[in-house]
Amino acid sequence: MARNLRNIIALVLFCSLVASASLFADEFTKEDLKKWNKQFMSVVKEGDVLFHSSKLGTNTVSCDMCHPNATNTHPETYPKFQKQLGKVVALRDMINWCIQNPLEGEPLKFDDPKMIALEAYITYERAGKPLAPGKH
Amino acid sequence: MKTKNKKAAEGLVMAFDVDPRRKVMKKKMSRRSFLKRSAVAAAAATLPLGLVEISWGQSDKRNFTFAYISDSHLTHIKGANFVRNFDKGLKKAVTECNFMSPKPDFVVYGGDLAQLGKREELDHGLEIMSRLRHPVKWVIGEHDYYLDLGQYWQEKIGRLYYSFDHKGVHFVVLNSILTYDSWINKWKSPQERMSNMARLDNPHGSPFMVGDKQIQWMKQDLSKVSRQTPVVVMSHSPLYKIFKPWNFWTDDAEKVQAVLKKFDKVTVLHGHVHQILYNQIGNISFEAMMSTSWPWPYPVSYIKKANQVPRLTVMMNRADPFHERDATGWSILNLDDGRVTNHYKLWENKDRILKYDKKLGYPIDMEYQAPATRIPPQMHY
Amino acid sequence: MKGFGMIVATVAVSLCFSTCLGWAGQVLPLGLPPVPVPGDNPQGPEKIALGKKLFMDERFSADGTISCSTCHIQKKAFTDGLPIAKGIKGLEGTRNSPTVVNAAYYKEQFWDGRVASLEEQAKGPFVNPVEHGLKDFKPIIEIIKKDPDYPSMFRKAFGIEPQGITIDHVVKAIASFERTVISGDSPFDRYMYGRQKSAMSEAAIRGLQVFRTKGRCQDCHRIEQTSATFTDNKYHNLGVGFSLVEPELFDIVEKVKKAKKAGIELDGSILGSKKVSELGRFVVTLDLEDIGRFKTPTLRNVAVTGPYMHDGSIETLEEVIDLYDQGGEDNPMLDSGIRPLRLTDQEKADLVEFLKALTSPEYENKK
Numbered sequence A: 001m002a003r004n005l006r007n008i009i010a011l012v013l014f015c016s017l018v019a020s021a022s023l024f025a026d027e028f029t030k031e032d033l034k035k036w037n038k039q040f041m042s043v044v045k046e047g048d049v050l051f052h053s054s055k056l057g058t059n060t061v062s063c064d065m066c067h068p069n070a071t072n073t074h075p076e077t078y079p080k081f082q083k084q085l086g087k088v089v090a091l092r093d094m095i096n097w098c099i100q101n102p103l104e105g106e107p108l109k110f111d112d113p114k115m116i117a118l119e120a121y122i123t124y125e126r127a128g129k130p131l132a133p134g135k136h
Numbered sequence B: 001m002k003t004k005n006k007k008a009a010e011g012l013v014m015a016f017d018v019d020p021r022r023k024v025m026k027k028k029m030s031r032r033s034f035l036k037r038s039a040v041a042a043a044a045a046t047l048p049l050g051l052v053e054i055s056w057g058q059s060d061k062r063n064f065t066f067a068y069i070s071d072s073h074l075t076h077i078k079g080a081n082f083v084r085n086f087d088k089g090l091k092k093a094v095t096e097c098n099f100m101s102p103k104p105d106f107v108v109y110g111g112d113l114a115q116l117g118k119r120e121e122l123d124h125g126l127e128i129m130s131r132l133r134h135p136v137k138w139v140i141g142e143h144d145y146y147l148d149l150g151q152y153w154q155e156k157i158g159r160l161y162y163s164f165d166h167k168g169v170h171f172v173v174l175n176s177i178l179t180y181d182s183w184i185n186k187w188k189s190p191q192e193r194m195s196n197m198a199r200l201d202n203p204h205g206s207p208f209m210v211g212d213k214q215i216q217w218m219k220q221d222l223s224k225v226s227r228q229t230p231v232v233v234m235s236h237s238p239l240y241k242i243f244k245p246w247n248f249w250t251d252d253a254e255k256v257q258a259v260l261k262k263f264d265k266v267t268v269l270h271g272h273v274h275q276i277l278y279n280q281i282g283n284i285s286f287e288a289m290m291s292t293s294w295p296w297p298y299p300v301s302y303i304k305k306a307n308q309v310p311r312l313t314v315m316m317n318r319a320d321p322f323h324e325r326d327a328t329g330w331s332i333l334n335l336d337d338g339r340v341t342n343h344y345k346l347w348e349n350k351d352r353i354l355k356y357d358k359k360l361g362y363p364i365d366m367e368y369q370a371p372a373t374r375i376p377p378q379m380h381y
Numbered sequence C: 001m002k003g004f005g006m007i008v009a010t011v012a013v014s015l016c017f018s019t020c021l022g023w024a025g026q027v028l029p030l031g032l033p034p035v036p037v038p039g040d041n042p043q044g045p046e047k048i049a050l051g052k053k054l055f056m057d058e059r060f061s062a063d064g065t066i067s068c069s070t071c072h073i074q075k076k077a078f079t080d081g082l083p084i085a086k087g088i089k090g091l092e093g094t095r096n097s098p099t100v101v102n103a104a105y106y107k108e109q110f111w112d113g114r115v116a117s118l119e120e121q122a123k124g125p126f127v128n129p130v131e132h133g134l135k136d137f138k139p140i141i142e143i144i145k146k147d148p149d150y151p152s153m154f155r156k157a158f159g160i161e162p163q164g165i166t167i168d169h170v171v172k173a174i175a176s177f178e179r180t181v182i183s184g185d186s187p188f189d190r191y192m193y194g195r196q197k198s199a200m201s202e203a204a205i206r207g208l209q210v211f212r213t214k215g216r217c218q219d220c221h222r223i224e225q226t227s228a229t230f231t232d233n234k235y236h237n238l239g240v241g242f243s244l245v246e247p248e249l250f251d252i253v254e255k256v257k258k259a260k261k262a263g264i265e266l267d268g269s270i271l272g273s274k275k276v277s278e279l280g281r282f283v284v285t286l287d288l289e290d291i292g293r294f295k296t297p298t299l300r301n302v303a304v305t306g307p308y309m310h311d312g313s314i315e316t317l318e319e320v321i322d323l324y325d326q327g328g329e330d331n332p333m334l335d336s337g338i339r340p341l342r343l344t345d346q347e348k349a350d351l352v353e354f355l356k357a358l359t360s361p362e363y364e365n366k367k
Helices: A002-025 A030-051 A091-100 A113-125 B002-009 B012-017 B031-037 B049-055 B084-098 B119-129 B151-156 B181-185 B190-198 B212-223 B253-260 C002-020 C045-056 C118-126 C138-146 C150-158 C167-178 C187-192 C202-212 C246-261 C266-272 C274-278 C317-325 C345-356
Strands: A080-082 A087-089 B064-069 B076-078 B107-109 B136-138 B162-166 B169-173 B231-235 B266-270 B278-281 B284-288 B329-336 B339-346 B352-357 B362-365
Touching: A030 A113, A080 A091, A091 A113, B064 B084, B076 B119, B084 B119, B084 B329, B119 B151, B136 B169, B169 B212, B212 B253, B266 B339, B278 B362, B284 B339, B284 B362, C045 C150, C045 C167, C118 C167, C138 C150, C138 C167, C150 C167, C187 C202, C202 C345, C246 C274, C266 C274, C317 C345
Parallel strands: B064 B107, B107 B136, B169 B231, B231 B266, B266 B284
Antiparallel strands: A080 A087, B064 B329, B162 B169, B278 B284, B329 B339, B339 B352, B352 B362
């Protein structure tokens, strides 16, 4: 009898735990969205600054000189075959190619916050364009 | 045998004419069979420099040729170091222009010789341009102007706007990159003002204008010119409205165009946009010159803002950034019966030719105007 | 799920089928795309055997000592190991003999691309005064007709009788043979396309990365996702040998334009005059931009096909890399893809190791 009662109590406790857990997991609020968007936009802004900076490379050339408002970067087409690299690559590979070549600078590591920022700005300027991976 | 071989290896003509080891059949070729035999396509759009002189009639002395080099953006880094890429572009244009035979009557420099208006940059550009074997007519660009408001330019080069006549054509040179005094005066330093004007996509930019003073001067200057006289206006920025966010724009374009309305044949030549762009508005043909330094995307590529890129334009081939000279170049222009034929010397690409079509009443690309003739590299998105 | 798996399997098999087989019977070496074959000269075993015999035949020259294989020696990866090719009586031309190996992938032949096919290329050396030295093709046809074996070989290859044999049949057979002179399956191919991580050394793997990025080799010397020809089939000016013509550039250009208008034959003048030769592709197109431009050669088997450049002026791979590292030989017409690279010694050494990994097994140790 005591054992049965114990089992029932355990079961009830377990169920309530599960129920309460589901109350927290996916329930993000409007405030959360605002906060996360603000954090995202701060990285976009950082990318905007880097994109227009004469210090990203070593010869004062900045990305926006050939890509005003990040045009002609076509982030929606990646991954794609990139002629200059001879293989299918992601956007960040081409960002590094540009830093090394027209900007004569050092490539960024893929987890460098600068790389994330650049990608954020480039894709943000192209927001709304449907994905077209592989498109040349 | 060895003497003969040595002889043949010396001067060119010797090897062709007197090589005793073989009889070379020297035929007098007609121009048509020559074109057939050579690897060069006979299409007008691919005429190499050497053949250009044949195709344009020299019978009318009012026909003449001039060259157009523009937007070199020479950039000073430090000391005697300039950005190598942009130096190379201008040097290449000067070298090729010197090869022109017959020589052009003059060369127009279309503006933006410097990148940040520095004396080092202007001096460096003047030194390179001095190697040209032909006289130069200068047009100022915003990158030359906004550091010192044109002071050094006027000191070293000349007036910011002027006119001249050449073989029956009236040329007008404008300073079309002026802007509102309030914007000019708001910056803490000339350098800050210059770098804000230098950034193409600057949200704190200010639109270009010709201004009432110049428009007045234009009216007066043109009052002495007859309606039938061909008029060519040369300015740095386009004298019509294409895309305001990047200052492919003239705020008082309509006023300027109104002054030109009464003339039969008007062509506006401009730089600034670093791309092939052409349009016809009323009686005026507008044609953009290439940059020697780098290409710009077409405004259609910025999906967040509306644009007015002329539908008439057949776009240049997309640039391959590996080859620095791709989508850069200069132009050879021929004035024939008051109309311009614009031969774009496109580096690393097949040349393009724009010719004014009398029947249609606007300039067309001689190879690619019809949509069915377009090629994939012309697709910009 | 099962249906999907079937689709994937079918696609994989058919892809394999189309990429691995050239013409029926020939299996493509690893890393090569299908060999382009013109419609008017299909491959066939009899034609190929005939072409090989013609390729080796020394009688097709003014003094009976020069065959195609004189300058394109099979044992030397179809080159001659000389800076400049030597023809009859030791006469020197002006250019380095390119390898025949993988030449089938070029859209145009010769360093300046003056002909558009292997067939057309084969004609040139026969009648060039510093190569085979014949005045015209007649002696070749005569020898063929009188030979005990050729008539039946031509009959089998082309279905043609001796009196109908022309130089076009001869060069078609030679070209067909050359289309089988292809090689892949190098350590690079096995690493890249065979996915064998251990096929290349660590240094060569680093060298491949330099090749793609800082070395700026990729783009002219192309590697692609599923195969690599190491050429873009385009023409570029590195400035090598350009100093010979630069002082008198304007005059020489004018002379060439005049001469071409007067109908001067190309082949003889290019190999007969060093100055004409240095103008490169300009002599073919008369386009000023083509001055000093030469075709991007394949890098396959580069380690065993020296000396290098159109004039054979560079002996070692290390010196080639030094040339690129300094930004070529500066001149007004320098290709806009060429610039100083600032490679470290390690990067240079790694690049050399990578280039050595492009040698196919059948040409390894052939120097």
